[in-house]
Amino acid sequence: MKNNFIQQIDNVIKCIEENNEFVLTSHVSPDGDNIGSTLGMHRFLNSIGKKVYYVLDDEIPSNLLFLKDDIEKLNSSEFDTKKDYILISLDCGDEKRICTNDDIKKYAKKRICIDHHASNDASFSEVNYIDSEASSTCELVFNLIRRYSELKTIDYIDEKIATRLYAGLSTDTGNFQYSSTSPETFEMAKILLEHGAKRDMLIQKLYQSNSFNYYRLLGDALNTLKVEKTSNGKLVASISVSIDMMKKHSIGFNEIDGLTTYTRDIENVEVGILLKEKRKGEIKISLRSKNDIDVSQIAMQFGGGGHIKAAGCTINDTIENAEKIIKERVLRAF
Known part of the structure; x- marks a missing residue:
């Protein structure tokens, strides 16, 4: 203490x-x-x-x-x-x-x-x-x-x-x-x-009790995986999960935060982004970093917050626009 x-x-x-x-x-x-x-x-x-x-x-x-x-x-x-x-x-x-x-x-x-x-x-x-x-x-x-x-x-x-x-x-x-x-x-x-x-x-x-439906959703989510190169040669990765995907696999909004690790844990990725559609026009963003990027500062620009290496915020837009907006801010941090 x-x-x-x-x-x-x-x-x-x-x-x-x-x-x-x-x-x-x-x-x-x-x-x-x-x-x-x-x-x-x-x-x-x-x-x-x-x-x-x-x-x-x-x-x-x-x-x-x-x-x-x-x-x-x-x-x-x-x-x-x-x-x-x-x-x-x-x-x-x-x-x-x-x-x-x-x-x-x-x-x-x-x-x-x-x-x-x-x-x-x-x-x-x-x-x-x-x-x-x-x-x-x-x-x-x-x-x-x-x-x-x-x-x-x-x-x-x-x-x-x-x-x-x-x-x-x-x-x-x-x-x-x-x-x-x-x-x-x-x-x-x-x-x-x-x-x-x-x-x-x-x-x-x-850690060892995920449902079968979770892994079915994971398969669909990984199909949305995108990776972009930053100005210093590092990578930023993102995954998007829509309401329709969650409904398709009967998975609740609060059940899928663990998907963020599938973005961060890729070799040479510095920041991972998970976008979750809570309702139409409301997108929850989870940010994770490995080393030097303070994602809490990025999240605070959108009224969110958190920790240096784990933070979140909400963007009120379509999931496609939210992805563009948050990636632009993340890439600007390098």
């Missing part, structure tokens, strides 16, 4: 101790770190006697549903904002991406943000724990629970918390491949395994 963040952690703990009801949420298009950090935090708050509501106006990808277990997920319309609650957003660096309606944000007694996105300017919450150098938001939740355990001399990390946090740690580091993986990351993984994290089960669920 980094000493310079202990005060931020203690500020979050103070707010938790002074209040009894909490709404937990995260960003749209849920991923492993989103779900793992939120549900790990949910179980921790329940274990210390707090009333916790999990609100997310989006569908959880099928390969992550097992993490939810016995926790009820509410839509915003099912939550009574007359309650005296604190809103905790996890793994969300932009207020516009918080996956609740505006009333839940507006009527919260106070807002806490726990996040690791470099593009987070800490402007939409009163209490913040933000470390852009952390491997994942699960790492921040882990640090928070460890600090609370230290203060109370009780170990609050149980098997379910360990499993949920390990899931987010693994997915947000590319199963420990990405540059955000540090010695602290491996130390955290070690401690979570010692606390019963179901590693073998997680590996199967997260």
Whole structure:
């Protein structure tokens, strides 16, 4: 745990101790770190006697549903904002991406943000724990629970918390491949395994359980693969997935983010681009880089954000025009 963040952690703990009801949420298009950090935090708050509501106006990808277990997920319309609650957003660096309606944000007694996105300017919450150098938001939740355990001399990390946090740690580091993986990351993984994290089960669920339809979609998606040479001889690759392709193979919008790696992982490709058509005229862009290109800066030009080597944004246009627009900005970055 980094000493310079202990005060931020203690500020979050103070707010938790002074209040009894909490709404937990995260960003749209849920991923492993989103779900793992939120549900790990949910179980921790329940274990210390707090009333916790999990609100997310989006569908959880099928390969992550097992993490939810016995926790009820509410839509915003099912939550009574007359309650005296604190809103905790996890793994969300932009207020516009918080996956609740505006009333839940507006009527919260106070807002806490726990996040690791470099593009987070800490402007939409009163209490913040933000470390852009952390491997994942699960790492921040882990640090928070460890600090609370230290203060109370009780170990609050149980098997379910360990499993949920390990899931987010693994997915947000590319199963420990990405540059955000540090010695602290491996130390955290070690401690979570010692606390019963179901590693073998997680590996199967997260990496070895894609549906047959996913691979049928992958075949169609790879047929859209395009590669262009940059000014310095590197390559930029892109894949486009339309609504019709997803409907054809009965695959949900939140099920296919993993396709981005098929662009980045080509030899000599510096930046990979995945374009997903959410609805007609709304294209979600995922950007991944290998070395020196800061894709978060590109994403921010379109109102998005993220990390240096993994970011996203939305372009409201046809998928063909969105491809031209984002490629032009990416190529300009070289």
